[in-house]
Amino acid sequence: MSISENYRILQAKLPEEVTLVAISKNKTNEEILELYECGQREFGENKVQELTAKHESLPDDIRWHMVGHLQSNKVKYIAPFIGMIHSVDSLKLLKIINKEAKKNDRIIPCLLQLHIAEEDTKFGLSYEEACNLLEQDDYKAMENISIIGLMGMATFTDDTVQIHKEFKQLKESFDKIKTSYFLDNQLFCELSMGMSDDFLIGVEEGSTLVRVGTALFGER
Numbered sequence: 001m002s003i004s005e006n007y008r009i010l011q012a013k014l015p016e017e018v019t020l021v022a023i024s025k026n027k028t029n030e031e032i033l034e035l036y037e038c039g040q041r042e043f044g045e046n047k048v049q050e051l052t053a054k055h056e057s058l059p060d061d062i063r064w065h066m067v068g069h070l071q072s073n074k075v076k077y078i079a080p081f082i083g084m085i086h087s088v089d090s091l092k093l094l095k096i097i098n099k100e101a102k103k104n105d106r107i108i109p110c111l112l113q114l115h116i117a118e119e120d121t122k123f124g125l126s127y128e129e130a131c132n133l134l135e136q137d138d139y140k141a142m143e144n145i146s147i148i149g150l151m152g153m154a155t156f157t158d159d160t161v162q163i164h165k166e167f168k169q170l171k172e173s174f175d176k177i178k179t180s181y182f183l184d185n186q187l188f189c190e191l192s193m194g195m196s197d198d199f200l201i202g203v204e205e206g207s208t209l210v211r212v213g214t215a216l217f218g219e220r
């Protein structure tokens, strides 16, 4: 099936209020432009080098999302243009994002990545660590980042009961953090959960952003 057919099928399954972030890692500019021609404007990558190269060579009205693990020393390359960083997993990283955003006179929207999977290979904060971060004076003083929600990746498994459980847990963490730290802040409203194999479960459990690669572009 073509990319545009995949796109139409996928959009038909997504409620209107859920945003599709097309994960274009390892995909060519031609493939990305085919999706762009369908109207897609939100694209995500997991590596800084590929992200900056694509940003430079593709249309300016694409909003780029960083979804992979981000090293502090690479923040400066994406700070001038990045639309959202999904993978903030430490106060140290957040400080650097804030500093680089300030240099560019921008406010960068960020999500805190929570660890919800069974595998210990996936990055992310525990719920307690996220709360701890949000209570730090250093965080409260930051003027060039905006924490607008949470992101998480479920265990890589066929067990849909397990995936439901993990996403439900992430939504509960989101609700508690919203109540404790962002009650008067309308910006904290995003929950990034769900990929090609589990985005429908993510949507059922309250996702507002799904990060889909393979189901759009096909296997490579």
Ligand SMILES: *Cc1c(COP(=O)(O)O)cnc(C)c1O
Residues within 6 Å of the ligand: 023, 025, 046, 067, 068, 195, 196, 197, 211, 212, 213, 214, 215
């Ligand atoms: C690759 C990737 C995705 C998309 O995965 P698919 O299974 O191809 O849909 C989503 N989120 C992150 C963080 C990724 O690295």
